[in-house]
Amino acid sequence: MESKLAMFGGSPAVPEEHRQVAWPVITDSDREAMLRVFDTGKFAEGEQEIGALELEWAKFAGTRHAVGVANGTAAITLALAALGVEPGDEVLVPALSFIASAMAPLHQLAIPVFVDVDPRTFNIDPRRIEEKITPRTRAILPVHFHGLPADMDAIRAIARKHDLFVVEDVAQAPGATYKGSAVGSLGDAGCFSLNVAKNVPTCGEGGLVTTDDPVLYEKVVMLRQFGEVIKAGETRIYLSHMLGWNYKLNTVQAAFTRRQLEHYPEYQAQRERNIAAFLARLAELPGLVVPHVPAGCTHVYHIIRFRFDPVAAGLEGVAPGPFRQAVRRALRAEGVPISQYQLIPLPGQHPFQTREGYGQGLPWSLPGALPQRYAIEDYPQALAVIEDSLTLQRRQLHPESGPLLQSYADAFEKIWLNLERVGRMARSAAYEAPWQPIVRQRPYVPGGASAAHLGASAMGIE
Ligand SMILES: *Cc1c(COP(=O)(O)O)cnc(C)c1O
Secondary structure, eight states: OOOSOGGGTOOOSSOGGGGGOOSSOOOHHHHHHHHHHHHHTOOSTTSHHHHHHHHHHHHHHTSSEEEEESOHHHHHHHHHHHHTOOTTOEEEEESSSOTHHHHHHHHTTOEEEEEOBOTTTOSBOGGGTGGGOOTTEEEEOOBOGGGOOOOHHHHHHHHHHHTOEEEEEOTTOTTOEETTEETTSSSSEEEEEOOTTSSSOOSSOOEEEEESOHHHHHHHHHHTBTTBOOOTTSOOOOOBOSOOOBOOOOHHHHHHHHHHHHHHHHHHHHHHHHHHHHHHHHTTSTTEEOOOOOTTBOOOOSEEEEEEOTTTTTOTTOOHHHHHHHHHHHHHHHTOOOBOSOSSOGGGSHHHHHOOBTTTTBTTTSTTOOOOOOOGGGOHHHHHHHHHEEEEESGGGSTTOHHHHHHHHHHHHHHHHTHHHHHHHHHHSOOOOTTHHHHHOOOBOTTSOBOOOOOTTTTTOO
16 A cells, blocks of 8 residues: 555545445335335324334333434433423533533423543543532433443442432434443433434434333323323324423334334444454554443444544654644545544533523523533543544444445554654644634624623633
């Protein structure tokens, strides 16, 4: 292989023909399943496809029940609502996740309280949970981030001790296991996403809530459809018993996911082989930190995150952020679509900085709600991970991504042969941390103006 970096005029390590791999995989049998749904003319809640998916999903997740819902965010909101999490209650959320993990509690007027992450697993750090517990805390929301189970024994022990609910955010980790049990079966409720980019997708948006609790199950079923009780075979009487939503799944989405779930064991086995062979090559490169998988866990690699350590790479005087930036440029030139996923810890996102919420400052302005700092410097591990890491997304989910991933490994190895030059680039390039432009920004207001009233406290400085 040519050793000259593509960035400096060499030919890219990733050949064009390998780049066609996409996700999700759609086969003729998927197409036929879709057509069969269209031919039945039955699209709404209550039809067989949805009930069948719920049974199959409960089996997959190792729970007694599963409820199909509109999306993963709705799944979290419905689980919190069904558990009785109330306005002004606090929910503990990892500081590094997708925004939905923190926004879903807000939809229930609950207040997210952030906990820093473990720098090796990128999951909520159980050692930092108890210091965040207050008399208002009602639930812990561990996210199995990137497909790796959170430290559930430690989390459940803390929840038991303080009488808290555990609601798992399983959006990135369907099929991952913790000490032999599927994630989604380890808390009071599990919340899954069927978004088209996730590991077990639908053709668009969808989600599920899993639980062993028959009462919780019944409540989620009511909440997804206006608080009504609708029994199979009985006429709907349009009577609502409680505040509910219209958060249902449809039969096209259910049928699509049923096909994907059928393929799951075969796709997952191939993925594991492809990704293991890829990571084995990368683990040889000094200063390249591949994902850590604690004993007793399986990782389903929804996202593959690498950290970059310039000291271990032998680069004197190069800081982690500039090293990551230089490696990113070099990898992208080689044809590796490496990217950053999450540029700022969740508390730095505008909804938490402005605290406008529903208007009138709700939920933070509720009587009895405790004040929140939302200062990103309180989450040094999340900041460090954001600063020095890069991610691969989506293409590695394709069961035939093996050759593509091998050419990515070629690209990494080529860059490591040229580390001195990459290091020089890192030393001389202009650099600012990923969150700095965001911290300077005002939230966008539709119509183009900027909110001018962000004060010091709204920027997290108290
Ligand atoms: C995708 C995702 C969600 C939300 O799922 P949607 O179906 O997109 O609403 C929640 N949490 C995490 C960690 C996610 O990645």
